[in-house]
Amino acid sequence: MDIGLIASLQYAPPFGMDMSTVVQGVANLINVALLAALLAFLLYKPVRKVLNKRTEKIQGQLQQAEQEMARATELRQQYEKKMETVEQEREDILGEARKQASETGKRLVSEAKAEADSVRDRATQNVAMEWERAEAKMRTAIIDVSAVMAEKFVTLAINKETHDNLFKEAVSDLEGMTWRD
Amino acid sequence: MDININVHGILNIGGIQVLITDTIVSTWIVMGVLIAFAVIVRIRVSKWSEVPTGFQNVVEALVELFENYIKSTAGDKLMFLGSWFFTVFIFILFSNIGGVFPGFRPPTADWSMTVALAIVTFVLIQVMGVKYRKGEYIASFFKPMPLFLPINIIGELARPISISFRLFGNMLAGLIMMSLLYSMAPLVARFVFPAFLHVYFDIFAGVLQTYIFVTLSLSFIAGAAEVAEK
Numbered sequence: 001m002d003i004g005l006i007a008s009l010q011y012a013p014p015f016g017m018d019m020s021t022v023v024q025g026v027a028n029l030i031n032v033a034l035l036a037a038l039l040a041f042l043l044y045k046p047v048r049k050v051l052n053k054r055t056e057k058i059q060g061q062l063q064q065a066e067q068e069m070a071r072a073t074e075l076r077q078q079y080e081k082k083m084e085t086v087e088q089e090r091e092d093i094l095g096e097a098r099k100q101a102s103e104t105g106k107r108l109v110s111e112a113k114a115e116a117d118s119v120r121d122r123a124t125q126n127v128a129m130e131w132e133r134a135e136a137k138m139r140t141a142i143i144d145v146s147a148v149m150a151e152k153f154v155t156l157a158i159n160k161e162t163h164d165n166l167f168k169e170a171v172s173d174l175e176g177m178t179w180r181d
Numbered sequence: 182m183d184i185n186i187n188v189h190g191i192l193n194i195g196g197i198q199v200l201i202t203d204t205i206v207s208t209w210i211v212m213g214v215l216i217a218f219a220v221i222v223r224i225r226v227s228k229w230s231e232v233p234t235g236f237q238n239v240v241e242a243l244v245e246l247f248e249n250y251i252k253s254t255a256g257d258k259l260m261f262l263g264s265w266f267f268t269v270f271i272f273i274l275f276s277n278i279g280g281v282f283p284g285f286r287p288p289t290a291d292w293s294m295t296v297a298l299a300i301v302t303f304v305l306i307q308v309m310g311v312k313y314r315k316g317e318y319i320a321s322f323f324k325p326m327p328l329f330l331p332i333n334i335i336g337e338l339a340r341p342i343s344i345s346f347r348l349f350g351n352m353l354a355g356l357i358m359m360s361l362l363y364s365m366a367p368l369v370a371r372f373v374f375p376a377f378l379h380v381y382f383d384i385f386a387g388v389l390q391t392y393i394f395v396t397l398s399l400s401f402i403a404g405a406a407e408v409a410e411k
Binding site: 020021022023024025026027028029031032034035036038039040041042043044045046047048050051054057 | 216226263268294
């Protein structure tokens with residue numbers, strides 16, 4: 001292999017397409033192939049590796065994010081389901097409470113009514129008793145008054161003779177009565 | 182600026198003379214720049230953070246953008262070709278844009294370079310066709326009838342020739358235009374004004390032709406492998 005320097009020498013023009021063109025073409029091809037191999041090794045493949053690695057990492061992160069999203073969605077669904085159950089339970093509890101309150105209210109009203117009836121009955125009884133007592137008192141008072149009046153009248157109307165006659169009649173009545181066991 | 186390809190030396194390998202032309206030198210310069218860039222990336226890549234910033238962001242965006250481009254052009258099935266086409270793309274791009282530097286002759290303005298790249302595409306077309314479609318791909322050369330075999334073969338051979346000449350022609354045209362300007366225009370016109378032409382011929386046409394070459398290569402391979410575009 002020897003290199004000879006030839007100043008200002010011009011080789012056949014490209015359109016000549018002689019053997020020299022073929023040799024130059026092969027030389028050019030070797031140069032470009034060498035460049036391709038070096039660029040692939042030094043630039044293209046390492047950069048691709050970095051890009052692929054990053055893409056894989058991002059894809060992994062996206063996949064993870066999707067999984068987490070799916071899990072979050074599932075949790076949300078569960079939560080919503082629970083909330084629905086809680087809502088139902090709340091409705092049930094409220095319904096039950098309303099029912100109990102209604103029953104208690106009715107019971108209390110009924111008891112109050114019964115109590116009121118009882119109070120009223122007792123009051124009526126008391127009134128009746130008071131009434132009877134008052135009647136009895138009045139009767140006694142009337143008797144007393146009548147007795148006093150009768151006494152006064154008798155005192156004023158009866159004399160010694162009338163008194164004796166009455167006494168005799170009473171004694172004779174007593175004598176005419178038969179003793180009975 | 183010279184439109185001819187100068188020879189700076191001869192490398193004799195087993196009796197085969199390899200000329201150290203402007204194209205080879207320019208290729209080495211582009212290779213040197215790209216390898217230096219790749220070495221910096223390789224050194225730094227182990228220290229890269231989870232959240233990319235600055236230089237890391239640029240490199241990651243470059244690779245990712247290119248991957249998406251391959252995916253959209255050739256589909257997931259041919260993603261393993263990403264490394265090769267990444268090199269082809271970045272090499273052609275830097276070669277074309279390099280034309281803005283005085284004295285730099287874009288390697289893509291030499292047909293021996295563009296045809297070398299196109300031959301790889303041609304080989305990949307045939308290999309992917311046979312790999313994914315097997316006998317059906319071979320049979321496609323005989324369709325619609327066996328008589329069409331020569332036409333189909335010519336059509337197949339026309340692809341690498343077509344894409345190699347497209348890139349080579351565009352870049353050589355830009356080089357010729359700029360050479361004419363620098364050699365013929367009055368001295369006063371050789372400043373500032375050429376910058377606009379460099380932007381058009383080297384940057385605009387350079388980026389566009391890079392994109393076209395790689396897109397066509399990927400489309401041909403995807404077509405042979407019958408990979409539906411997404």
